[in-house]
Amino acid sequence: MENLIALLVAAPLLGAVVLLCGGRRLDKVGHWIGTLLAAVSFGIGVALFADMLGRTAEDRTLTQNLYTWIPVEGFQADMAFQLDQLSMTFVLLISGVGTLIHVYSIGYMEHDERRRRFFGYLNLFVAAMLLLVLADNYLLLYFGWEGVGLASYLLIGFWQHKPSAATAAKKAFLVNRVGDIGLSIAIMLMFTTFGTFAFEPVLASVGETSEGTLTAIGLMLLLAACGKSAQVPLQSWLGDAMEGPTPVSALIHAATMVTAGVYLIVRSAAIFNGAPDAQLVVTVVGAVTLLFGAIVGCAKDDIKKALAGSTMSQIGYMILAAGLGPIGYVFAIMHLVTHGFFKAGLFLGAGSVMHGMNDEVDMRKYGGLRKYMPVTYATFGLGYLAIIGFPGLSGFFSKDMIIEAAFAKGGTEGWILGGVTLLGAGITAFYMTRVMLLTFFGEKRWQPDAGGELPHPHESPKSMTLPMVILALGSVFAGAFFEIGERFLKWLEPVTGYEHGNPPVSAMTVTAATMVVLVIGIAIAWTMYGRKPVPVVAPRGSLLTRAARKDLYQDDFNHVVLVRGGEHLTRSLVYLDHSVVDGVVNGTAASVGGLSGRLRKLQNGYARSYAVSMFGGTVVLIAATLLMRAV
Amino acid sequence: MSAVAASVSSMTSTGEAIQFWVLGTVAVIGALATILMKKAVHSALSLAGTMIILAVFYLANGAYFLGVVQVIVYTGAIMMLFLFVVMLVGVTAADSLKETIKGQRWLAALCGLGFGTLLIGGIANAGLTHFNGLGRVNSAGHIEGLAQLIFTKYVFAFEITGALLITASVGAMVLTHRERTERAATQRELAEKRVREGVQLPPLPAPGVYARHNAVDVAGLLPDGTPSELTVNRTLRARGQIRDVSSQAIDDLKALEQASSERLGREEASK
């Protein structure tokens, strides 16, 4: 069976190569090829999953070594894959949700003349992400990591004729580069410390390494995760990434890209377990991002940006959980999977709404859409209930576990983290209810588009609604399926390890508290957006709202601190270069030039003048000779 | 003279000494004149004089062949070539003795002085007092001795100088030769061109022919008595070397009339 692992990556990669190199003759069938190959990958994944289930927990790990990638003595890296339970989870999520998004895109991108290219990029994205999660060494993971960065750049900037999309793509790429530096430094540190890149030996020999080194590696890995998973302080690209087509947003936010950071931390669990300081930083980053994303999500009127803030917040939950150590790894991944379902569903729903509303994204111009788009309403509603953690739905189980684990951390830390996660749950309820109310309830606030036509909302075609329905089913049942009998825990435990935390309060109390904040959040949202009519033009709002609309001034912060700082640094360096370095060089040149200018006068071009020099030289030579003779 | 040169002695005869002092002075004066004369022709003539004196000195030193060659080749051929070129080039601004390069003359004088002093000092310091004379080597005949050396010991140098001379003559031809790029106009074409341009249809008028003057630089007279520049060669015209004899002729006529009237008056008086 292990020979099939490479095919997981190869199938979408083949699709990308064929579609991107195939040219216009594939325009008619390109989307089918792309979807088919993504589905093939998913099929292989399912087959491998079935095979894996049939074996005992101890030998579920499969490896496949294709060839030696870098055959240098002492610097060897293999093109080798490792498929264990963690990778398997990701493979199913990526290829499964990825395939659904492929199907959805067939309808969504129907009128785009570059659809074939779009599917090529999607396939490339899936292939890179699969390579990332299947790699058996950090160097190959880095390869996939960069592939994801490239594919996200291509997809976010897919509508490159829009300057905003081109800029957003560039921004995502550059911010990701900052994170990539972290990953590359981490890999270099690993190589100097352990002398290899492969997961197995690196993670096995963690015990013999000093905590300082592990902390350094851990922090660098965290920087990498921050870049890819849009965590503070490298979160600024995520909101702008909404410039890409909606399926891309769904893919980036649900199945790929942003989950890569969580994967990296969980995969490197051994390193973080050995570096409590790094873990603490991870939880802090997760907590800050959790609130940051939630607050931003509350203020955005753009439906996709509101969902983007939500993603940031939910990934914050995962990072926080991953930072908790063995008590949180499993729940981080579980939340990641359930989030994959409902966030993909929400984004596809948002795309469906935009599809019906002439690509309008401002929620204040929606209203009352539930009658016009029943399927979208139903699936989006189920996703909504799942994300806020409505009892029984998947978000309820996964988020509840994280909150419990946060409290179980113990001490003041535990209370603070638990409080933050609870508060986050409340804010999540608020902003998701807000999205729901603004979009599907209330009176119609539709505005004529640029052509002066009022939108005619309609349900989207089957190819778009079908994936939404499947994802909605996942959002509803996945959590319960995972939780009953602790199936997910048992599945992942052999890889990530698990240790049951003892929260200072009982699990029931935590659940009750969660329910309370949930109800409060919904109630506030209902008072603000449900009871009274919503103005089409956004009111000025409080200071916090205004700040949140501007993404809490993240771009301004980056601009002032990084851009200006960089400019000042380069300017001073340029000044130094001009005054000192060039001064020395130019001064030398000028003095030589001046001397030459004077000497040049001797070179006047008159043959007679040269003759005098020769004659004078002869005189001197004769005099010298005679003098030497005399002496 | 042969006896003098052949004598094995560190001293020369008094005759040779007198000859040296007299001609040596003249040679130095000639050399100075060569570099100081304004006109190139004068320089050339001065140099020719110095060379002839040097030829005499060669003879005095027993180099009879060289002395003769010096007169024939140097003074006779090379200096004539110089004069040829001087005539070809003519008088130019280059003849001006005014120095244009700052400090050139001073530096030249300084270098010359230093060089001469060192050279003469060096010779004086060398202590050359003993002269073997050429009596022994000339015993089998001077020309024969030279010929033997040239065609044995120096035969390669001799052949190579032959090649050099050939090359030099070819080189001179290449350098001075100008390829004619267009066909020379025929007499008919020239006549047609004259008619077309209508400037001077008939041949140019001849210079004036007078009783006492018929040189090419004497302009012919127009009917009103003024000289016509057209009758004089263009080069002479450009140099302003036209001799105007028109007034001279009238003066001559007046003088003739006066003389005849005086004579007639005398005849009348004598009557």
Add this chain to the structure above:
Amino acid sequence: MNPVNYLYLAALLFTIGGVGVLIRKNAIVLFMCVELMLNACNLAFVAFSRMHGNLDGQIIAFFTMVVAAAEVVVGLAIIVSLFRTRHSASVDDASLMKL
């Protein structure tokens, strides 16, 4: 009189020729000065020939004359073609060897 006086005369003539080369602008006169220097050398050769009592000095002087003849021929040809293109025989006019 000591025949070494011929050498002094040769040195004097050579120096005069050298100074002439430096102070004259007319290329033809300049050439004449070079000839003067060559002749001074010839005189020295002849005097040395007498001093050493062999004819080699005279042979060298003879070769000098031949080479001088060749040199004069080419040199004057150069002067003539220079005059044709520049309408000047002044060596200062051909001062192109400068910046």
